[in-house]
Amino acid sequence: MRRADPQLHQQRRLQILEGAERCFRSKGFHQASMQDIANESGVSMGLLYRYFANKEAIVVSFADSDSAELVSLLAEFAASSSPLELWPGILRRMLKEASEPDYVRITTEVFAEALRNPKLFESLVQSDDTVRRALIDAIKAQQSAGRMVAQLDPIVAADILMGMIDGVGLRACLVRQFKPRAIERHIQDLVRPWFVAPA
Amino acid sequence: MRRADPQLHQQRRLQILEGAERCFRSKGFHQASMQDIANESGVSMGLLYRYFANKEAIVVSFADSDSAELVSLLAEFAASSSPLELWPGILRRMLKEASEPDYVRITTEVFAEALRNPKLFESLVQSDDTVRRALIDAIKAQQSAGRMVAQLDPIVAADILMGMIDGVGLRACLVRQFKPRAIERHIQDLVRPWFVAPA
Amino acid sequence: MRRADPQLHQQRRLQILEGAERCFRSKGFHQASMQDIANESGVSMGLLYRYFANKEAIVVSFADSDSAELVSLLAEFAASSSPLELWPGILRRMLKEASEPDYVRITTEVFAEALRNPKLFESLVQSDDTVRRALIDAIKAQQSAGRMVAQLDPIVAADILMGMIDGVGLRACLVRQFKPRAIERHIQDLVRPWFVAPA
Amino acid sequence: MRRADPQLHQQRRLQILEGAERCFRSKGFHQASMQDIANESGVSMGLLYRYFANKEAIVVSFADSDSAELVSLLAEFAASSSPLELWPGILRRMLKEASEPDYVRITTEVFAEALRNPKLFESLVQSDDTVRRALIDAIKAQQSAGRMVAQLDPIVAADILMGMIDGVGLRACLVRQFKPRAIERHIQDLVRPWFVAPA
DNA sequence: GATGAATGAGCATTCATTCAT
DNA sequence: TATGAATGAATGCTCATTCAT
Structure with missing residues (x-):
């Protein structure tokens, strides 16, 4: 899929994942709300869902630990x-x-x-x-x-x-x-x- | 006159803990609702709360594993x-x-x-x-x-x-x-x- | 209606009403549970309901202030x-x-x-x-x-x-x-x- | 891009407070459920909580009567x-x-x-x-x-x-x-x- | 008369998700 | 691309009431 700005896309994705990790660490998956993640990442709810189809999609990204x-x-x-x-x-x-x-x-x-x-x-x-x-x-x-x-x-x-x-x-x-x-x-x-x- | 029956108490407690364990295993602590646990244990919500003050009290019972x-x-x-x-x-x-x-x-x-x-x-x-x-x-x-x-x-x-x-x-x-x-x-x-x- | 012991009956009634008043004062009608009232009065739930048909009946008794x-x-x-x-x-x-x-x-x-x-x-x-x-x-x-x-x-x-x-x-x-x-x-x-x- | 609209905010707040007042009057504070208030105000539960953190916050608004x-x-x-x-x-x-x-x-x-x-x-x-x-x-x-x-x-x-x-x-x-x-x-x-x- | 175990509908509150702008 | 208002089902928990003992 063509992206208007692949670099921005990548940066936003990372930004969200980092926010999500902070949330997950301090509260756990199911205790961290999507709103928490959005706030922590500094993006809006709408944007969050543009980058990850749902909460599970975020979670799955965490399994791919960088080894x-x-x-x-x-x-x-x-x-x-x-x-x-x-x-x-x-x-x-x-x-x-x-x-x-x-x-x-x-x-x-x-x-x-x-x-x-x-x-x-x-x-x-x-x-x-x-x-x-x-x-x-x-x-x-x-x-x-x-x-x-x-x-x-x-x-x-x-x-x-x-x-x-x-x-x-x-x-x-x-x-x-x-x-x-x-x-x-x-x-x-x-x-x-x-x-x-x-x- | 009816007196409190410690044996019944013990049995009910166990019955609930067993139901809860099945729920926690299959759904996880936060995904298992108190209603799930009540259903799985075969008791009503009200009774569930008579035996455990809240959800936390149930998990805490699990930590006290019998070793x-x-x-x-x-x-x-x-x-x-x-x-x-x-x-x-x-x-x-x-x-x-x-x-x-x-x-x-x-x-x-x-x-x-x-x-x-x-x-x-x-x-x-x-x-x-x-x-x-x-x-x-x-x-x-x-x-x-x-x-x-x-x-x-x-x-x-x-x-x-x-x-x-x-x-x-x-x-x-x-x-x-x-x-x-x-x-x-x-x-x-x-x-x-x-x-x-x-x- | 004939009572086995009218004096006991009257005393119990009073005992409950006094407990109820303490509860109502500190928590309010709708915040005070029947269990609270039973505990405060020192009677069981069952007995409570023997003396007052329901919560409203207790409340109504309070309007009859002793003037x-x-x-x-x-x-x-x-x-x-x-x-x-x-x-x-x-x-x-x-x-x-x-x-x-x-x-x-x-x-x-x-x-x-x-x-x-x-x-x-x-x-x-x-x-x-x-x-x-x-x-x-x-x-x-x-x-x-x-x-x-x-x-x-x-x-x-x-x-x-x-x-x-x-x-x-x-x-x-x-x-x-x-x-x-x-x-x-x-x-x-x-x-x-x-x-x-x-x- | 959509911006927050203070006017809408004010209108919604008022709309909820009016619905809540009707509920409190007819049922009393503790008898009126948040669902009642939401229904009476014509908003959803979720939105209700977007405008008032909890039930108490609604009553507190009533205390600030406009004199x-x-x-x-x-x-x-x-x-x-x-x-x-x-x-x-x-x-x-x-x-x-x-x-x-x-x-x-x-x-x-x-x-x-x-x-x-x-x-x-x-x-x-x-x-x-x-x-x-x-x-x-x-x-x-x-x-x-x-x-x-x-x-x-x-x-x-x-x-x-x-x-x-x-x-x-x-x-x-x-x-x-x-x-x-x-x-x-x-x-x-x-x-x-x-x-x-x-x- | 007296007990307390049991019920289940109801409550305040949260949250993943959608969508108009 | 980006926002944030809006939804409503679901959750943990409470409580008036009943009833077997």
């Missing part, structure tokens, strides 16, 4: 000849993001909704799969290079790692006396056996 | 002279529950809401802490008995384990080609180093 | 040979009651409701008329005795006096810087011309 | 060199309004509610005070000019007069055989002593 940075990091890891040097940084980065209260809030919100909304679920699976695939491929690459242990099932490793990081992230928001540093160190230790010790 | 069984299992583990024999069963039990779609659905729903409702959050923390404490105490007991490695920080271990199990449970509902058996086996392997090898 | 004391005072005044001595006491008593916040609250409540409920209106008119008649008769008696001026229309005087007293009572609850003593004195002066000066 | 006309009449009286000529008209006007059944109905309704709602009470006091001040100031002005008796306490006189008028207005709706003309004449006579007889 490009992490994916490229994993690609770098896949190609690296010294993966053990990159690994701690990757793990730290994932843990840090996963423990961010804002991230946990929006993620939990999206996940809860996705369990009920197939369209959203599909988007979420897609998005998750992008990272998962990158992680699996990276492990496979390193196994081929003989730098990660061959017996390790890449799929199993990926799901455990991603699960552990998300799960620990939740707990960071839940428990008192949470020890982020010690936990990070311990997770590093736990997965050390996945790697072949350098000669 | 008595798991706690007693962990107590048994704490006192056992051969913890490595009990361990696989405990881990399997936790993983199985955490991967149950119904469990994930209601848990995610409650957690998402708890991130916005302090009263609910408090209940959830309490409930989580019951298990967490039992796990920490169990680890400490086995460390004292010299059957788990002394360097292990019990708090860190508990949070990693509980996080990993919940996180993996979520993924069980999310990813295609999820391998529950292989994952369980691998987690068992991951935490094996926490135990002192029997002579 | 026996005032009526007998006015009868005394009617028969007195020195009415100017009794008069200030009567006026003070009426003003004092009419300025009582509790009295104003319940009176206003009843009056507002009576303007919409013919049955209640009738009761209120009856009740008001008891005092009004007593006042008119008293004035007439004193006119016959030559102690109040003959030109005074007793009906007009009664309505002005009763209106003034109720109206001033309302203002006592409404305005800041209300001067009860000075007002009482001034009203005494205003109606002095109704009396024939003693020789 | 501009009476106030300007009293200002005229204050400045007049022959107040005794203006006086009967003012008194008649006040009495007439106060005896209007519609006026009594809405006034009683609002007053009853105000005794329980502090915000409304404040509005009512404000509104009442506007007239009260004007009356007090008028009396003071005429006292300074030597046309009303100096001993009269303006505050006392104002409260008695306003109370009497409101109280008599209530009775006009309550008693049978109410004599408006004779009552008006008698009140005129009662307050005649407040004025200094013209030379």
Whole structure:
């Protein structure tokens, strides 16, 4: 479809999504009204509906989380000849993001909704799969290079790692006396056996 | 003269909570109306409000999850002279529950809401802490008995384990080609180093 | 109708009406629920309905205010040979009651409701008329005795006096810087011309 | 592009207030539902709430009664060199309004509610005070000019007069055989002593 | 006489969505 | 493109009243 001004269109879309994210974080999907979103985004109700057919359409946009940075990091890891040097940084980065209260809030919100909304679920699976695939491929690459242990099932490793990081992230928001540093160190230790010790 | 009947009270409460759980699972907390819950429970609106002051009071009841069984299992583990024999069963039990779609659905729903409702959050923390404490105490007991490695920080271990199990449970509902058996086996392997090898 | 125990019946009725009055004063007719009234009176819902057919029946009971004391005072005044001595006491008593916040609250409540409920209106008119008649008769008696001026229309005087007293009572609850003593004195002066000066 | 239209806004507001007044008069504040008001005003529920945040906001608007006309009449009286000529008209006007059944109905309704709602009470006091001040100031002005008796306490006189008028207005709706003309004449006579007889 | 569990229509209020301008 | 007035069904919650015990 031809747009009079594609750039304006893109900017407005983003503007709305940012406003919506603020609303969703502080109130949740179903508590945030379209009026809230319009106000927070600085657009009128009418315009809001010009850019998103309905509330669901906004929600679905949130599943497409931007994981490009992490994916490229994993690609770098896949190609690296010294993966053990990159690994701690990757793990730290994932843990840090996963423990961010804002991230946990929006993620939990999206996940809860996705369990009920197939369209959203599909988007979420897609998005998750992008990272998962990158992680699996990276492990496979390193196994081929003989730098990660061959017996390790890449799929199993990926799901455990991603699960552990998300799960620990939740707990960071839940428990008192949470020890982020010690936990990070311990997770590093736990997965050390996945790697072949350098000669 | 008619007297208040505590048994009836208890039964009605349960009846409502069960109806509410079905509603929350299928529609989500904010999508399930009190009328839905009343219908699903087979009671009238008026009666519903006789048992729960408001909608929040119902969710709060869900946060007080019954973890008595798991706690007693962990107590048994704490006192056992051969913890490595009990361990696989405990881990399997936790993983199985955490991967149950119904469990994930209601848990995610409650957690998402708890991130916005302090009263609910408090209940959830309490409930989580019951298990967490039992796990920490169990680890400490086995460390004292010299059957788990002394360097292990019990708090860190508990949070990693509980996080990993919940996180993996979520993924069980999310990813295609999820391998529950292989994952369980691998987690068992991951935490094996926490135990002192029997002579 | 025969009652098993008429005394108990009467006591319960009173007990309920007293509870109801407290409720009506603090919340108003339509804000006070039957449950509130039952709780406040210390009886059960079922018993409440045994004594009053419905909420309206309770409300109607309130119109029948007990003005026996005032009526007998006015009868005394009617028969007195020195009415100017009794008069200030009567006026003070009426003003004092009419300025009582509790009295104003319940009176206003009843009056507002009576303007919409013919049955209640009738009761209120009856009740008001008891005092009004007593006042008119008293004035007439004193006119016959030559102690109040003959030109005074007793009906007009009664309505002005009763209106003034109720109206001033309302203002006592409404305005800041209300001067009860000075007002009482001034009203005494205003109606002095109704009396024939003693020789 | 459509711009907000203040005229439309004002018209809608009025339209709603008129519908609400009809409802409050015929059913009372708490008996009139917002749906009733919307229907009576010819607007939808949604629009109703666009103009008034809640039901209370509507009543509060009623407390801000428009007494501009009476106030300007009293200002005229204050400045007049022959107040005794203006006086009967003012008194008649006040009495007439106060005896209007519609006026009594809405006034009683609002007053009853105000005794329980502090915000409304404040509005009512404000509104009442506007007239009260004007009356007090008028009396003071005429006292300074030597046309009303100096001993009269303006505050006392104002409260008695306003109370009497409101109280008599209530009775006009309550008693049978109410004599408006004779009552008006008698009140005129009662307050005649407040004025200094013209030379 | 006395209790309190049970009902369900009704209430104030909100909100996704539409549409005339 | 952009606005904001307008809709009305739906929601959480209350309450007068009934009735089995």
